[in-house]
């Protein structure tokens with residue numbers, strides 16, 4: 001799952017992960033980790049998700065990281081906002097009132113660059129990464145956010161039945177990555193209607209991670 005894999009997906013418009021509405025688990029649970037209007041929410045691997053539209057509409061500020069420039073151009077266009085675009089280290093920084101998106105590899109996003117983070121919303125980000133990248137990703141997220149609380153959405157299913165992404169991430173794996181920094185609560189668990197990609201029984205889990 002290198003950069004080319006994701007750029008090709010965007011180029012071929014093979015973006016089944018892009019949901020047509022804000023995620024119900026976000027809508028149902030987010031206020032538990034960030035109640036304050038104006039809180040700044042980090043959305044890693046953000047694509048052009050409508051979850052960002054929802055967060056902005058609730059009065060949150062958003063900072064995102066996304067590899068694909070065209071996805072970011074479309075995000076701002078669909079928000080109806082003209083971004084300022086500037087170089088930022090080796091990345092590009094798209095910004096407008098209440099929103100900053102860094103275009104490039106999340107591993108090049110530093111704590112200094114990302115700035116204040118009050119909460120993290122991870123949907124289709126941890127589960128988009130293969131097992132060998134998840135340890136590095138989770139440690140990096142904790143480092144650049146200073147251990148901000150998270151709402152993290154995962155899938156659980158029999159990985160033998162279907163290759164990822166999205167990958168299955170178990171509760172045990174969650175504890176391995178995040179148990180040292182956070183207390184973990186499985187706040188919600190819902191069957192995926194019709195199965196994952198229409199072919200594999202799965203549950204979608206909403207985890208709330210609060211700093212220890």
Ligand SMILES: C[S@@+](CC[C@H](N)C(=O)[O-])C[C@H]1O[C@@H](n2cnc3c(N)ncnc32)[C@H](O)[C@@H]1O
Pocket residue numbers: 006007017018019044045046047048049065066067068071104105106107123124125128165
């Ligand atoms: C499965 S999609 C999810 C997008 C979004 N979270 C959503 O819910 O629609 C994963 C996204 O992560 C981006 N991505 C993959 N690897 C990345 C990396 N190393 N750094 C930044 N973005 C990355 C891809 O381009 C893609 O848009």
